[in-house]
Each structure stands twice: as structure tokens, then as C-alpha cells.
Amino acid sequence: MQREVGTLPLAPALRARLAAAGFQTAQELLDTGPCGLSKEIGISREEALEALQVVRQECLGDATRTAGGAGASRKCTALELLEEEQSQGFIITFCSALDSILGGGVQLTKITEICGAPGVGKTQLCMQLAVDVQIPESFGGVAGEAVFIDTEGSFMVDRVVEIAAACVQHCHLIAEAQQEEEHRKALETFSLENILSHIYYFRCRDYTELLAQVYLLPEFLSEHSKVRLVVIDGIAFPFRHDFEDLSLRTRLLNGLAQQLIIIANDHKSAVVLTNQMTTRIGQSQSTLVPALGESWGHAATVRLILHWDNSQRLATLYKSPSQKESTTAYQITSHGFRDVQPPAVTHSTGGTELNPRKRPRTEEEKQ
């Protein structure tokens, strides 16, 4: 009620007039009433009424916030947060080593950034995640849908078909081994066609389309409430050219990061971004660092860097609030992202599509 007029979300011209007329707090405005206001400032009665409604809404909002009401406020105790986090699922990557260094998989409500040189597997991982987010809950998945925003044009439908087919096959094998009713029911809706229909694809050609799409995302997500994953493949690409003014770029990127954090929290979905690497010319040598600069490094909560070591692909967890820094190896097979097969494990002939993860899983679930 004591809120100053300058802080109210009114049109600037209106605010200027109110200040000139000597109004200082919201309470004064509400006391004057629409007719009085219109006479004093010289605006129509309808405009005055509208303005007062805005003021009232703001003050009511303030009141509930200060009184500690729920709803618009985003506060809760750490205990509530703990319970929420524990019941939250993870989006697995099908590479158990990678899942374990991430603490279970890609977390919901957090922004995960995947950086790497070209060809190392960033888009493959994104496509794998877009399929894995749809795994039904009875198989330990999140049963959500995915939004895929592509700025580089590297999304290959045929590849997603392969990955999805392998995932469905894997679930079928588990269901056969376990013979549980809920598995069978879940499998009825977990088909290739369904998986593909629940990946919503947007192709953004430049940063304007990307900005526009992110502004429209909250609306899209409230219409499609089952979406649990938003992938932006190539956040760096549209921002790396045509920007003479780097401060504008930083501002746009920060705005984008803010909106994505809000989206991740409000809709309980994971946001995955992929970034490119750039060379930083140091004193005597040049190193590869993630692109978009230092300030962008603060945007993501979890940072994963994929790189090569001779011919082995490695993933390093570079930044995480809950897991420690570690590196693990992975490989990309025709079925998607998988563990590197340890030499000791013998597996059956190449006819069936077994992957190294299958055996450990059925063993522990049989218990």
C-alpha cells in the first residue's frame, strides 16, 4: 500500500503525469477513485479505472507475498525441496557410466549444458534424451514429451527412428523377463509412432526466431503439459555471427537464460542446451573452451564437456551443484548412446540387439 507510484507497471506517460500531479504512493491513488483521478490528471474515466485496477492487482499481489501466502511466491523449506527432489525422476542417457556421474541422469528443473567439438556426439545425446524422456514410469522413466529446438539443422529423423526402435526393443526385453502387468500396459502406448509424435520440433534459422520461440514457449508448454524436456540444439550458432555489439549479445543471452530457468522451474522440465567450442588464444598456446564467453558459463547449472582422447570419446562433468567432477568414457552405437563395453563381459551373438546395460538391470530387478 505504501508502494511508490514510480514502481508500478503503468505506462510511462501516465506515470509522468501522476508524478507531476504530486501522487507518491499507491494508497493515494486508490483513495482518489477513478473520477477524481481522471479530473486531476486529465485522462478519461475508463483509462483511470484501468490504471486503478492495475494498481489494485499489484498491491494485492504484494500483500499475499508479504503475508507469506503460497501461489505466486517461490519459497519453501529445504525439507519440502528434498522430498520433491527425491521423488523427481531423472532422464537417463542409456550410458550407465554417464548417468552415474550425473547423479542418475539429466535432472528436471535444471539447465544442463553440453559442450563439445564438432562430431563428438552432442546432437546424438540430445536425440537420445528426446527418446528417453518418454520411457514409461513403470520402466523407471519420466513419461514425458520433448520439445526440440534446432538452430543448426542437424536433427536427423532417421537416426531418431533407430534410437527409438532400440529403446522400445530394450523395454520389450525387460517386460518379457519380468512378466508384470503394468509393463505390458505401458508398452501398449510406448511405440515408435507414439515416440515420434511426441517430439515437437522447431527449426529456428536465426537468433530472432530463437528469441521469438522462447517467448512463446511458456504458452506452448501450458498447452502441452506433459513436456518434460526442452532441448535447444546449438544455442551458440545463431549468436556467433552478425553481432558487432557484443554487449547486446550478452544481454540477449542472459535474458534467454533467465527465461529458460523460469520455464524449467514452472513446468518441471529439464532444459538441455548444446554449445560449441572456440579457441582461446593464450600466451603461448591455444585451448578449446566453450563458446559464448565467460558470462554464459553462469547460465547453466550443470555443464558437461564431451571431448576426444585419441579415438575414445570422453564426457567430463565440469560443473554441478551436487556431483563431483569426473570423467567417463562412452560410445555411440547404431542404437544410440551406450557405455563402452568392458572387455570382460561376454555377450551373446550379434543377432539380437542387446546392449551392456540390459544384463545388470534385469538382475537387480529380479530381486
Next chain:
Amino acid sequence: MAAKTLRRAQLSQEMCERLSRYQITTCQDFLCLSLLELMKVTGQSYYEVQKLLCKVSRACAPKMQTAYEMKLRKSVNPSSAFLSTTLHSLDKVLHGGIPCGSLTEITSPPGCGKTQFCIMLSVLATLPVSMGGLDGAVIYIDTESAFSAERLVEIAANRFPTYFGSDEKLLCMTRSIHLYRELTCCSVLKRIMSLEEEIISKKVKLIIIDSVASVVRKEFDTKLQGNLAERSNFLTRGASVLKYLAEEFSIPVILTNQITTSLSSGPGIRADLVSPADDLSLSE
């Protein structure tokens, strides 16, 4: 999409006039401003500005398609998805050949045959679909002056003697290969920007740029400070236009690159840092 004017985004006339006083005429200008700036410039309240933002965003945002729709569309027309190179083992490894609708890069040390490969692909692209070609014209941007028309005719005559038996078939083929000699980065970029109209008017089905690396390496010395950013700028700009052309017209785009030895990080030969292949931009 970015250059779409606000008037076409269905903003009211007076709003457009008011914004144009601040030099905000396209959707791009509008979306680059923060909420406070927008409030100041439009003279509207916070909630009104958010509604305007949604309106403008809807005008430029891309259309949604599900992966299933994409798959159905692809399966309707499978044969036009690749340009077969007629080298069976290579086609097998590439799962069909050079893919249409995306950029392909060919890299090798000098003398391995990149330009020869490009010349052969130009011949293949002009062949009718029944013979595995694309039945269209070719745009060949040559930065090294390595293209030889005599070699082109030799390859065509020897590879497909029955088809190119008559002189007029050969002439027809050579007429449909449009060669552009560009010697600086700037002219290459200008040429790439102007390609859209040429593709439509000449019914082009293949774009070859031979080679990006030579013209970039001539002009940008990475040891100098500012050059890295400019080079990356040039490459990404070229890349995004080429990707747009490839996707829009569903044609293959081929770029050739050079190899250099990288002495800084360990032994072995790596593709030139300049080029698309590597980190900086094009290869994404």
C-alpha cells in the same frame, strides 16, 4: 523472418509509426529490446508490452512439426534423399550417397583428388534421375581456379560413353554447370548471398564450393588478434546461408577443405582449424 516488418506482424498503424521514430521497424529490432526499454518506447504498461511481445513472437516463430510428421514426409519421397556417388563402398558407408538438404565437407591433403571428385559429382548431378543423377544444373564456386572444363568433358565421355555419345548431350551438360571464380572472402560471401534466385531460375540441384579454406587462409592469419573473430564471423554467416539454401531447396551442398598439420596439441594430422570441419563454426 527476422527482417519482417512490424506492420506485417499485425501491430497497429500508430504503434508502428511510433516505433519507427526510434528506428525500430523490424521484428528483430523489437525482440532485441528489454521489457523496460519496450515500455519506454511504446508507452504501454508492463502487461500490454508482454502481450505485444507475444504477438510479435508469433509472427516470427517457426512452425511446429512433430518428428512423426517429418518421418512421414521423408518416406513419401525416398529416392530424392541422396546423390549417389556411384562408388558402391562409399555409398554404403554414407548410407546412400551425398545427402540432400545438408552440407557435406570433403577434406584431404593436397593432391588427393578433391577437385576431381567435385568435377565428377557435377557430371552426376546433371544426369537424369533414372541414371542416379538429380537432373539439374550445378553451381560451382571455384576459388583456386582449379576447375578444368576439358577434364569435365573427359570424365563425362569416358564414364558414361553411351549417354554422352553425341556432342549435343555433352554441350547440354556443360551448359548446365555454372562456374563462378571468386578470389576473396567478401566476393564468396556475396556470391553465396545471391544464390537463392539463381537456384530457382536455373533449376540448380547441386552447389559446390571449392574450396573455402584457400580463400580464408589467404586473408585471415590466425596469429593476429582480431582476425579469429572476423574469420569465425565470415564462416558462420556463410554457413547459415548455405544451410538455409540446402534445406529450403533440398539440395546437397559440398564444401572442400584443406588439411594442415597442427603442431600445438600432439602429433598427427588434423583438419585445418580454419575450416568448417573444425570447431569454429561451419561444421555444426
